[in-house]
Amino acid sequence: xxxxxxxxxxxxxxxxxxxxxxxxxxxxxxxxxxxxxxxxxxxxxxxxxxxxxxxxxxxxxxxxxxxxxxxxxxxxxxxxxxxxxxxxxxxxxxxxxxxxxxxxxxxxxxxxxxxxxxxxxxxxxxxxxxxxxxxxxxxxxxxxxxxxxxxxxxxxxxxxxxxxxxxxxxxxxxxxxxxxxxxxxxxxxxxxxxxxxxxxxxxxxxxxxxxxxxxxxxxxxxxxxxxxxx
Amino acid sequence: xxxxxxxxxxxxxxxxxxxxxxxxxxxxxxxxxxxxxxxxxxxxxxxxxxxxxxxxxxxxxxxxxxxxxxxxxxxxxxxxxxxxxxxxxxxxxxxxxxxxxxxxxxxxxxxxxxxxxxxxxxxxxxxxxxxxxxxxxxxxxxxxxxxxxxxxxxxxxxxxxxxxxxxxxxxxxxxxxxxxxxxxxxxxxxxxxxxxxxxxxxxxxxxxxxxxxxxxxxxxxxxxxxxxxxxxxxxxxxxxxxxxxxxxxxxxxxxxxxxxxxxxxxxxxxxxxxxxxxxxxxxxxxxxxxxxxxxxxxxxxxxxxx
Numbered sequence: 454x455x456x457x458x459x460x461x462x463x464x465x466x467x468x469x470x471x472x473x474x475x476x477x478x479x480x481x482x483x484x485x486x487x488x489x490x491x492x493x494x495x496x497x498x499x500x501x502x503x504x505x506x507x508x509x510x511x512x513x514x515x516x517x518x519x520x521x522x523x524x525x526x527x528x529x530x531x532x533x534x535x536x537x538x539x540x541x542x543x544x545x546x547x548x549x550x551x552x553x554x555x556x557x558x559x560x561x562x563x564x565x566x567x568x569x570x571x572x573x574x575x576x577x578x579x580x581x582x583x584x585x586x587x588x589x590x591x592x593x594x595x596x597x598x599x600x601x602x603x604x605x606x607x608x609x610x611x612x613x614x615x616x617x618x619x620x621x622x623x624x625x626x627x628x629x630x631x632x633x634x635x636x637x638x639x640x641x642x643x644x645x646x647x648x649x650x651x652x653x654x655x656x657x658x659x660x661x662x663x664x665x666x667x668x669x670x671x672x673x674x675x676x677x678x679x680x681x682x683x
Numbered sequence: 684x685x686x687x688x689x690x691x692x693x694x695x696x697x698x699x700x701x702x703x704x705x706x707x708x709x710x711x712x713x714x715x716x717x718x719x720x721x722x723x724x725x726x727x728x729x730x731x732x733x734x735x736x737x738x739x740x741x742x743x744x745x746x747x748x749x750x751x752x753x754x755x756x757x758x759x760x761x762x763x764x765x766x767x768x769x770x771x772x773x774x775x776x777x778x779x780x781x782x783x784x785x786x787x788x789x790x791x792x793x794x795x796x797x798x799x800x801x802x803x804x805x806x807x808x809x810x811x812x813x814x815x816x817x818x819x820x821x822x823x824x825x826x827x828x829x830x831x832x833x834x835x836x837x838x839x840x841x842x843x844x845x846x847x848x849x850x851x852x853x854x855x856x857x858x859x860x861x862x863x864x865x866x867x868x869x870x871x872x873x874x875x876x877x878x879x880x881x882x883x884x885x886x887x888x889x890x891x892x893x894x895x896x897x898x899x900x901x902x903x904x905x906x907x908x909x910x911x912x913x914x915x916x917x918x919x920x921x922x923x924x925x926x927x928x929x930x931x932x933x934x935x936x937x938x939x940x941x942x943x944x945x946x947x948x949x950x951x952x953x954x955x956x957x958x959x960x961x962x963x964x965x966x967x968x969x970x971x972x973x974x975x976x977x978x979x980x981x982x983x984x985x986x987x988x989x
Contacts, residue, residue: 509892538894
């Protein structure tokens with residue numbers, strides 16, 4: 454369950470910088486566990502900031518945010534790492550570690566979760582095979598194309614079977630076939646119980662996979678899901 | 684798919700092998716360890732000399748007996764014989780020896796020249812007393828006065844106090860130098876760690892976002908810093924050895940050891956035993972400073988992340 458209650462966010466809270474204008478304003482909505490949502494809106498609408506709030510890269514500057522049952526403002530710092538390990542994120546810019554191989558990048562969340570090495574190897578090989586990178590396991594990100602890096606990032610996000618899967622423009626570097634394959638993966642994760650939220654500009658993709666959506670405009674939700682529906 | 688080792692030895696997820704260089708940090712820590720070895724040698728050497736001075740000057744008395752051949756208050760004996768008999772029978776006295784006239788002349792020669800033995804001035808007899816332990820001086824002086832008026836008793840207390848103060852000052856300076864060296868070493872490690880944090884900021888943010896705890900990230904840095912500091916400490920301690928041996932050889936005459944040892948074992952024997960105990964501790968201490976400093980620096984830095 455994700456719940457936003459009158460959440461606002463502005464950047465520049467450091468002592469040196471004056472608080473800037475709010476990039477997210479008065480967000481109030483909730484997404485039950487196991488739902489699929491598109492996150493839509495023009496560039497600069499606040500989609501990435503909203504995702505950052507949900508994957509705990511930042512805390513809201515006002516309001517109340519609950520992610521996977523944990524109220525974020527009230528949570529102690531040391532409570533957040535275990536919560537982050539229940540969230541998978543596909544970043545727009547991939548955010549792979551350049552000095553690690555594709556295999557080590559994908560294995561990283563499992564290692565952080567303390568999974569035994571023996572189990573990790575089998576799972577990571579299977580995941581890389583699934584995303585079509587079985588021949589690139591030892592390649593570093595700089596040796597991979599944009600699409601291949603995207604697939605490594607996707608494999609890393611789903612390898613732990615997270616309860617919450619967030620994706621920021623995940624198909625931006627993929628061809629249509631790979632994008633469809635990725636959507637199948639997201640739907641499969643959703644079917645297995647994960648909440649999946651995908652931010653995209655790709656209207657054709659949204660049209661092919663109709664689902665509820667959250668539409669942002671200038672930092673506000675313009676179509677909040679009706680409380681009764683969720 | 685061919686079997687591939689997922690996690691090679693020394694798996695370096697934060698890329699710290701490049702971020703915390705294995706050149707500059709060990710070199711600087713080695714320099715600190717070298718200085719620490721010198722300071723430790725100063726500390727232990729001063730303590731050793733102070734102990735020897737206490738054992739030497741503190742365990743001896745000098746008694747001057749004026750007109751030694753004059754009759755003592757006890758009839759039938761000279762003053763010197765009476766004094767020596769009294770001293771010999773005093774508990775705590777190990778040995779009593781009256782200095783012969785030629786030895787006395789040798790002592791006076793630096794001040795009175797080669798004609799000291801032909802002086803018309805009557806010289807007192809000098810009795811060297813070795814002690815086995817502490818002795819209550821004032822009652823003994825009173826008893827000596829009673830049998831030989833004018834007898835002086837010198838317990839070397841003034842010299843001993845001065846030597847003790849000197850030794851204490853040397854030890855305090857060495858201790859201060861040790862504290863300074865440890866502080867500088869910690870500062871060097873903190874600066875290197877901060878540079879590593881800046882160089883690996885993005886990787887840290889990624890790993891943090893994937894659910895790494897502060898302890899995990901700090902532990903990675905601390906492990907690397909510990910290893911580099913230990914190597915630096917070891918190199919510094921090894922480099923200090925020849926210098927310490929040369930200093931020990933120079934100081935050997937003051938401690939009664941042979942100035943020019945014949946064997947390697949004798950040469951190494953010149954170093955105080957305490958130094959042999961603390962020198963191997965230098966790499967471990969450097970490693971400890973590296974671990975604590977890196978851990979603390981990284982944990983403080985990580986507080987800026989949510």
